[in-house]
Amino acid sequence: MSIRIWGRPTSARTQKVLLALAELGLPFELTLASGTMGAHGHVAKGNEAFGVVDTPDYRAMNPNGTVPTILDDGFVLWESNAILQYLAMKYDPDRFYGSDIGRFASAARWIMWENNELIPPMHNLVKHTIRLPEDQRDPEIAAASRAALGRAWGIVDTQLSRTRHIASDSWSYGDIPMTIRVHRWALLAGVDALSPTLARYYAEVSARPSFDAIRDPAMHLAG
Structure with a gap:
């Protein structure tokens, strides 16, 4: 079933x-x-x-x-x-966190962080640049959201300079939300807005066969 x-x-x-x-x-x-x-x-x-x-x-x-x-x-x-x-x-605990409690906890930390630090500003940015009618968009909210995202991506960039994936050197379920966020950011801001570290990560996660499930730009930029 x-x-x-x-x-x-x-x-x-x-x-x-x-x-x-x-x-x-x-x-x-x-x-x-x-x-x-x-x-x-x-x-x-x-x-x-x-x-x-x-x-x-x-x-x-x-x-x-x-x-x-x-x-x-x-x-x-x-x-x-x-x-x-x-x-x-x-x-599939082996694929998703290596059947290792430490990697599970590290991935859990990052999916919670994504929920708190990436979702709100990205939601507001999409809302005030795409989804709301033009006369309801607030440029100040959009600008503040971009600034908050810049700070958050700096934290991700630092982590990815230490480990190949977000929770460790191996892929984990913690990379699922981050894959969606970096893809959406590349579509919103342009691939050139990605740091070399983020660009490396984006190239790797977008090469996974599963990426086709969320690849379509219309899934991220729909208004």
Whole structure:
């Protein structure tokens, strides 16, 4: 039986699950769900959201009404980072963290850091340059977001000058969120905006076969 996912391909948090499943080669069934975006773009531009997230059945699974949510053999789980760790531990601990508790913890640290330090400014940057109608965009918020991202990428750059991948020299599930973020940043700011270290990392992670699951620029730049 395949894993069921509720989410939207333009959601970076949903993309974490899609990329993990691509790494694992697991079949899945995706149900489009979102309170903010639909097939034609963001609700702020007058578009209709995919919905589903406000239905009683969905709220019984995920009381937050957020995406993604998965159903795996009767087990329901929400929160993208928790889903990453679940998939890693259940399906391939050796591939996802070398079956090593130290590498697991290091990867956990970085996915939490990404959630706190990269997601908010990148979300605001996309919102105030792409997703909101032009008359609702705030250039000051966009500029502050770019500055915050610059500082955050400096931390990532330092780490990647010490280890080949984000949690260690070997690939881990911690690289899944970072792959999505560096790809989105390259699309937003241009590959030339990447430092040599980040460019090296981007070239490596984008060469993985699983990268095709999140490669499409429309998944990251949809308005």
